[in-house]
Amino acid sequence: METRAPRVVVAGGHSAGHIEPAMNFADALRKLAPAAEVTALGTVRGLDTTLIPARGYPLELIPPAPLPRKATRALLKTPSRLRDSIRAAGAVLDQVKADVVVGFGGYVAAPAYLAARQRRLPIVIHEANVRPGAANRLAARMTTHVYTASPDVRLKHSTAIGIPLRPAITGLDRLATREAARRKFGLRPDGPVLLVTGGSQGATAINAAASGAAEQLKAAGVQVLHITGPQHTVEANDPSYAVLPFVDEMQYAYAAADFAICRSGAMTCAELAAVGLPAAFVPLPDRGGEQRLNAGPVVAAGGALLVNDADLTPAWIEATLIPILSDPARIAAMSARASATGAPNADTVLARHVLTIAERHRPAR
Template sequence: MKHVLVAGGGTAGHIEPALAVADALSARGATVEALGTTRGLETDLVPARGYRLRLIDPVPIPRKLSADLFKVPGRVSRAVRQTREILREGDFDAVVGFGGYVAAPAYMAARTLKIPFYVHEANARAGMANKLGVRLGGVGFNAVADSGMPGEVVGIPVRRDLTGDRSGEAAARGREKWGLDEERSTLLVTGGSQGAVHLNAALADALPEILGEGFQVLHAYGKKNDAPEPAEHYTAVPYIEDMAAAYAVADLVVCRSGAMTVAEVTAAGLPAVYVPLPHGNGEQGLNAADVVAAGGARLIADADMTGEVLAEQVKEILGRPDIYQDMRNAAHATGEEGAADRIAARVLADLGAAEGKDA
């Protein structure tokens, strides 16, 4: 039985692909544990999925010149040392990293212990930690081509239960949990784990018109943001932990276009209106490019997303069965399947081949 450590911490965009691969490895008989820090969502998400979470100190990289920048080498050294101890104590056979705070220490520790390690990049533009991992000798996997990191293109690992089936158990669970009407079309609005102030404001302006059209709304407004005013057929929650249920009850999603979000929404076969973050290097717009080109989603610039625009988009998509079905079909056709299985199969095949050579 092989023992594999998955390393992806901080945001759901790093953690969910790690857990999808963990599930695929477990289904093939491997024992899997996860590496994380106390700063990320992994302290909630990993135990909830049934995996042991091993913790190391976080290594945040300051974006501006400050005294903290000079503390980075010491923090990296400590995190690598902690990870080496975990790898030795657990007798791990391989490490699979997905970026985030824990990835770079995991790659460096695995290299020094001569443990095989693998690097998955979910974004259209690779991050520094994953680029480092491949340079150190890790086997690269990319969600899309031309990310700037060498590696096979495999797509993004997503959970198998993200089906978007409105008649299944997950949908029934969601309707009961959030008090949703089975006969009404449902708009899901989410800004990710922290919420999105601009999306929240646009929805507040559009809400009377959306509800007046006979639709209902499930809104994740973010734990750090103020709770919206209540309204009939409007369910507002700070955070959605059960995304399988949320996608199952949704008919249309309005959200940011992080790589994991786009992968999950398309895997569920849901039409979407993506509003990329206006910051960073433009990767959020690139993440949604394929499904938008295929007709399964629309892209609205953050500066253009107003209450009026949001209401128009919702009414046109949910109010026109022909447009809605075309978008749903395109989303289904674009959704990636099998990335988690491909990565798990490659890792275990490599370990088996190495074992055969040693024998």
């Protein structure tokens, strides 16, 4: 008797850090099983309605029910909001006849997990951060199918596989793409290039430090590709200092660069390791030190530096970073060490696990 195509519901909304790995996993799943039916759960908050439909997946919206990190007045409203979200998530699971729920954390994940548990559907968790969020800590008590970005993640039954990334990143040959990538940004093909980015929204401290060191970088022969973020402005009147508010295809920015200054969100750390781009990571000073933990493995391996937000200044760039940028052998060694910490096939690994789990559950037709 034939079995029908697997029906998978992915839950990972609100931020790009949850949505991107969810969509990258979905792409890998469809590549392995083209007939698979993938439905995404999301909310009206955050980037769900922008990023998910653009990737070609049906999006079902449920009421947001964030779990407060602390005991505040918002906690008193959580039970009723969560109940409504669970009911809405359950309706979607019933409608699509889901075989498995795959959650990546965020507002939408907890209702999806609880609705799946009510229906005795298998639950698969992926946790990108070293310090797990509330939804995934909750779900880890409900399932043995737990996958993480790092072995440092403390969740029961967890297996470290890395973070699902886009093939454009994992398949990038930086050396072969370098000259074309530099032309794309108006940079010379020769000499070191420093990539400066504060993520999709930018970072004031990173922008100020890099732009403040522009003259010193130029004097050292270092070109700069500075992605400021759409709400930030940096003045530059030199063609060797390229300024852009946003770059949609980051693989070209990575290919153009020899080194990066950036935040250490989980996706950023995973992407730089996958392409072997060494970096000076500047963790956000809040969020309980989460970003510092994300950078830990590659820093320990010698593939990156760690600098406090308050310590990142033009003087630090001149004293610490410019000597590295002027030493091709050191950059090459750091690149190799960064690559050794990468996990470029996490999307396929997770997709294979999910297909096996769905196969055990879904009925024959």
